[in-house]
Amino acid sequence: MEFFQHKVVIVGSGFSGQCAAINLINNGISDFVILERRSFTGGTWCQNSYPGAAVDVQSPLYSLSFEPFPWSRMFAEQSELKQYTNNIIEKYNLKDKIKLNKNVQKIKWDNLERKWNVIINGDKNYKAQFIINCTGPLSTPVIPNFKGKELFEGESFHTNNWNQDYDYHGKRVAVIGSGASASQVIPTIAPDVETLHVFQRTPHWVLPRPDRVFSKIERKLLGIKSIYKLVRYAIYWGLETRMVGFKYSQWMMKNVPQRQAMWHLKKQVENEELRKSLTPDYTIGCKRIILSNDLLKTYNRNNTHLYLRENGIKEINKRGILTTQGKQVDLDLIVYATGYDATDGVISYPIKGKNNLNIAQVWEDYPRAYVGTTLPGFPNLFLSCGPNSGIGHTSAIFIIESQMNYIIDAIMKCEKNGFKTFEVKSESEERYTNKLHKEMEKTVWHKGGCNSWYKSKSGKVIAMYPGFSFSYHLMTRKVKNEHHIFS
DSSP states (O other): OOEEEEEEEEEOOSHHHHHHHHHHHHTTOOOEEEEOSSSSSSTHHHHOOOTTOBOSSOTTTSSOTTOOOOOSBSSOBHHHHHHHHHHHHHHTTOGGGEESSOOEEEEEEETTTTEEEEEETTSOEEEEEEEEEOOOTTOSBOOOOOTTGGGOOSEEEEGGGOOTTOOOTTOEEEEEOOSHHHHHHHHHHGGGSSEEEEEOSSOOOEEOOOOOBOOHHHHHHHTSHHHHHHHHHHHHHHHHTHHIIIIIOHHHHHHTHHHHHHHHHHHHOOOHHHHHHTOOSSOTTSSOOEEOSSHHHHTTSTTEEEEOGGGOEEEEOSSEEEETTSOEEEOSEEEEOOOBOOSTTSSSSOEEOGGGOBHHHHTSSOOOOBTTTBOTTOTTEEETTOTTOBOSSSOHHHHHHHHHHHHHHHHHHHHHHTOSOEEEOHHHHHHHHHHHHHHHTTSHHHHSSOOOTTBOTTSOBOSBOSSOHHHHHHHTSSOOGGGEEEO
16 A cells, blocks of 8 residues: 655644644654545535634634734634635645545554554545544534435535525525534524525523624734734633633623623513423523524514424424424525534544544543543544533633643654654553533533533533633643653
């Protein structure tokens, strides 16, 4: 079998992949390649182009710390995020490092060579000393197996794969789901469709979105690194205080943001019965909090209809959706805003480590990893945004950059000292994981009274890190030699 040989293979070209590549370059490592399964670069913000797509963290913080950008508004829209990520790729000449249409089928550790074999379907394969998986937790869309969905004669697609060639104007449309992407699609398309039918499994808490357009002067100031850094710090520490409520005070969550959400709902929705249908029965923060100034008031529109769990989807037929109460809803378009496999499907391809150890077996109970990044039995394998490295109160990019400190430190220690492999000790991973899930029991994600995509099938919260992001940053600044094996 013929292989391309590299020091490092990065899987995925989104923010994580870009951050990994830039850190390698800055540390003198140029022998790497980025494998991208799609026909274009950039990851999430180049893939997700559905109407209304925008970030839900303030733009100056939702960016690489070393790459300021003159954002046009506080919460950037998809087109600007796409521009930003493409600027990064161009500035650091990453296009030459990115190989498109390279869908990783599996990776396997070679015990003799002490390298990873990366198998690409129908193409020449790769061999690398180190693998950095940057596929992202929100990259594998999920469509529930609704009875009869293949019979529908209209158009249908997931928000992750929005068909830009389809004109939804004047059409009868259903949106299945009411989470983050649905909350952006619904108010954006409602004024332009004939009818909009929203199938909600459970309601989400919605807070006002403190968005605004930046002036020309503000944009110029954001382009200055020192000012950009000050703005980032102000936003960061403002958001960091929210972890007090997420972990240490449900009373605080119920009496500050939850009251604000109730006020927002009452202000925007006129009908009392409709307000009840849109009021969650769990503590705010247990599920992802929606930020929107337009979503709730969209339900006041005459052409918008909300279907609750008790009148949900019985089946899909060639004309549209039949509800559990026997109502036929004729449709031209079905939009699946049904989320991603972000917990049990953290990695989208099979991995075999030392002695044919299968990661699926290791994760049979639930996905786990030391600092969400490394696993015993899988040397030289690093996961960006791995188990329990998600963050509910601040920017995911802050966590990504923190992980890269740990990853690059491990690789450079191998390089400088002539080591071939780096691996976390089993007892270190077990001690870390046990402590993490004990801490998780204090959080709103565990005891807030809901089921969410934050949890795996085991019932454990897998998507989130149960602490302040600065504590995670401090923990990942350097590799703790005593917790690892170099050989």
